[in-house]
Amino acid sequence: MIRCTINDRPLEVPAGTTLLQAARAQGISIPTLCHREGYPAFASCMLCVVRDQKSGNLLPACSALVQDGMAIETDSEAVHEARKAALELLLSDHSGECLAPCQRTCPAHMDIPMMHHHIEAGRTREALQTVKQTIALPAVLGYICSAPCESGCRLKQVGGSLSICALKRYVAEEDLNSEAPFLPAVQTATGKKVAIIGSGPTGLAAAYYLQQEGHACTLFDKNPEPGGALRYEIPEAELPRSVLDAEIGIIARLGAEFRMNTALGQQISFEELRGQFDAIVLAAGRVKADDLGMSDLESARAGIHINSETFETSIRGVFAGGGAVRSGKMAVRSVADGKAIAASVHQYLGQGTVTRGQDQFYLRMRNMDRAELDGFIEEQKHKFNISGGEELFTRVVERDNVSPEKVGHEAGRCLHCGCLKTDTCKLRRYAEEYKANAQTYKGNKRYEVDTFTDHPLVILEAGKCIQCGLCIRITEKHEETFGLTFIGRGFDIAVGVALNENLGRGMEKTARECVAACPTGAIAMRPGVK
Ligand code: SF4
Ligand code: SF4
Ligand code: SF4
Ligand code: FES
Numbered sequence: 001m002i003r004c005t006i007n008d009r010p011l012e013v014p015a016g017t018t019l020l021q022a023a024r025a026q027g028i029s030i031p032t033l034c035h036r037e038g039y040p041a042f043a044s045c046m047l048c049v050v051r052d053q054k055s056g057n058l059l060p061a062c063s064a065l066v067q068d069g070m071a072i073e074t075d076s077e078a079v080h081e082a083r084k085a086a087l088e089l090l091l092s093d094h095s096g097e098c099l100a101p102c103q104r105t106c107p108a109h110m111d112i113p114m115m116h117h118h119i120e121a122g123r124t125r126e127a128l129q130t131v132k133q134t135i136a137l138p139a140v141l142g143y144i145c146s147a148p149c150e151s152g153c154r155l156k157q158v159g160g161s162l163s164i165c166a167l168k169r170y171v172a173e174e175d176l177n178s179e180a181p182f183l184p185a186v187q188t189a190t191g192k193k194v195a196i197i198g199s200g201p202t203g204l205a206a207a208y209y210l211q212q213e214g215h216a217c218t219l220f221d222k223n224p225e226p227g228g229a230l231r232y233e234i235p236e237a238e239l240p241r242s243v244l245d246a247e248i249g250i251i252a253r254l255g256a257e258f259r260m261n262t263a264l265g266q267q268i269s270f271e272e273l274r275g276q277f278d279a280i281v282l283a284a285g286r287v288k289a290d291d292l293g294m295s296d297l298e299s300a301r302a303g304i305h306i307n308s309e310t311f312e313t314s315i316r317g318v319f320a321g322g323g324a325v326r327s328g329k330m331a332v333r334s335v336a337d338g339k340a341i342a343a344s345v346h347q348y349l350g351q352g353t354v355t356r357g358q359d360q361f362y363l364r365m366r367n368m369d370r371a372e373l374d375g376f377i378e379e380q381k382h383k384f385n386i387s388g389g390e391e392l393f394t395r396v397v398e399r400d401n402v403s404p405e406k407v408g409h410e411a412g413r414c415l416h417c418g419c420l421k422t423d424t425c426k427l428r429r430y431a432e433e434y435k436a437n438a439q440t441y442k443g444n445k446r447y448e449v450d451t452f453t454d455h456p457l458v459i460l461e462a463g464k465c466i467q468c469g470l471c472i473r474i475t476e477k478h479e480e481t482f483g484l485t486f487i488g489r490g491f492d493i494a495v496g497v498a499l500n501e502n503l504g505r506g507m508e509k510t511a512r513e514c515v516a517a518c519p520t521g522a523i524a525m526r527p528g529v530k
Helices: 019-025 077-092 101-105 112-120 124-130 137-146 148-152 152-159 164-176 201-212 241-253 270-276 331-350 370-384 404-411 426-433 471-478 513-515
Strands: 003-004 007-013 050-051 057-062 070-073 195-198 215-220 256-261 279-282 319-320 457-462 484-487 494-496 523-525
Touching: 003 019, 003 195, 007 019, 019 070, 050 077, 050 112, 057 077, 101 148, 112 124, 112 164, 112 404, 124 137, 124 164, 124 331, 137 164, 137 241, 137 331, 137 513, 148 152, 148 164, 152 370, 164 241, 164 404, 195 201, 195 270, 201 215, 201 279, 270 279, 270 331, 279 331, 319 331, 457 513, 471 513, 513 523
Parallel strands: 003 070, 195 215, 195 279, 215 256, 279 319
Antiparallel strands: 003 007, 050 057, 050 070, 457 523, 484 494
16 A cells, blocks of 8 residues: 555555546545546546646656655645646637637626527527526616627627627517517515615616515605606617516516605615615615715715625625616616516525625637638538528618518627537636636637538537547547547647548447537537437
8 A cells, every 4th residue: 555645634545546536536626627537547648637746846646656654645736727727828829719709798608699599499488598598688688788698799799790789689578469478487585674775777677586586676756756867868769668567567476566756764764674675775876875864885986886796895794786886877777687686685695795706707719800700611511501691791681670581681690609618618717717817828829620520420629629539538438430639740630530531420339428528618519419
């Protein structure tokens, strides 16, 4: 037996045990990208490095064997920095975009490509459900949103950006006009009560999501009718009141209570609210702490001071967002705040504290010139079976000119620019965890179209390959006739099919296992294939 310590814990292991096996047997987790149980070590990613305090050496845990007397550390600053650097090197020539640019630029990060996917397939209800996961008032925003997502759309550069806002309004109004508009499922009542001051876009959105979690919301508003700035500042010609009323009606049907003509600091005091409610949300636009009777509330230049990650104010259990904390007037930002506040309040009501969310990592592709973009468009067309010559570049619907016959065509122009494995990509997850910066070692590598779409189940995007070799070892082990291999040399090495065969021949038996094993979006299921 061989003796060593891992994180000061003494242990004995049989000869031939790797550091990774020894650590995992102790319940110590070590991140890996190129390792897979049952396959020989490849030691290419260097994410699994640990440090031997005796020699000072950094060692790849997946392949280095435990030696007598080693004193291994797996969680020190030096180890953390080495892993971060390994990730930054892998990201330095990575050609991919984790989120579609439209979704990234939407303040609510709505899953726009998924909405388009459903509309194209004629699934209006599913499209609406996709929208309402992040946007509580889609019909209202369909009339008044300044649509920053459309400015981010890839197709803007070549003619007409997708008519995202018109499509969103279409699915939302179809739903409102249907016999049974969509009502999300509501969790069992928690017995917790939330007071929301202000029934404008932030307050309404917060109520929409909090009610779904089972918390009972009461919205207080100084005006006789709910809607805040949506009703009292935007002319009816821009936002029909029937649309506003219909979406407020959905929130009322979820159980939210509205107390009109009730201003905080006048008809009801902060102390009364504190006594009756478990949490308070300030969402009544620009207000002064003194007018609310809340002298303990810290102010900032643009409004109430909050923790920008959690929306907590200086008073425990009191949250604020929308116009109460900033001067901008973008309605979609207020609606997005409402959803984020609901998440914080829900956490607070459940565990008494709000933990700051981890900064999310989304790799961006730099702006493409026309030639690169043309290549990208061709690639996306193959991936998603998108038809279209010039008509791909032309908008066919506008907000005031939508017809059921045209929406499928418009949604069908979408290039689905995000990554096929955003939610499962290990590279992205670890980049987030280790706060890796994709720019640290960034070179001048241009975007290269190198995508294999000639397989019935999967797509291979070589630009997202980190050369972990897993797919190659899998096709070898399962004795594929052709299999996958590394093609090229030096920095230009890329995974491909042996003997230049097509991808279908390269992965006849192993496509699904390769998708599961590939740590990035390089090998992914074709859209729509389960
Ligand atoms: S493979 Fe991972 S890191 Fe690359 S674009 Fe896709 S999700 Fe982002
Ligand atoms: S083409 Fe589709 S996925 Fe790409 S940016 Fe435009 S709307 Fe988003
Ligand atoms: S394509 Fe193959 S070599 Fe490249 S990252 Fe995926 S599994 Fe690893
Ligand atoms: S080098 Fe060990 S997991 Fe990649």
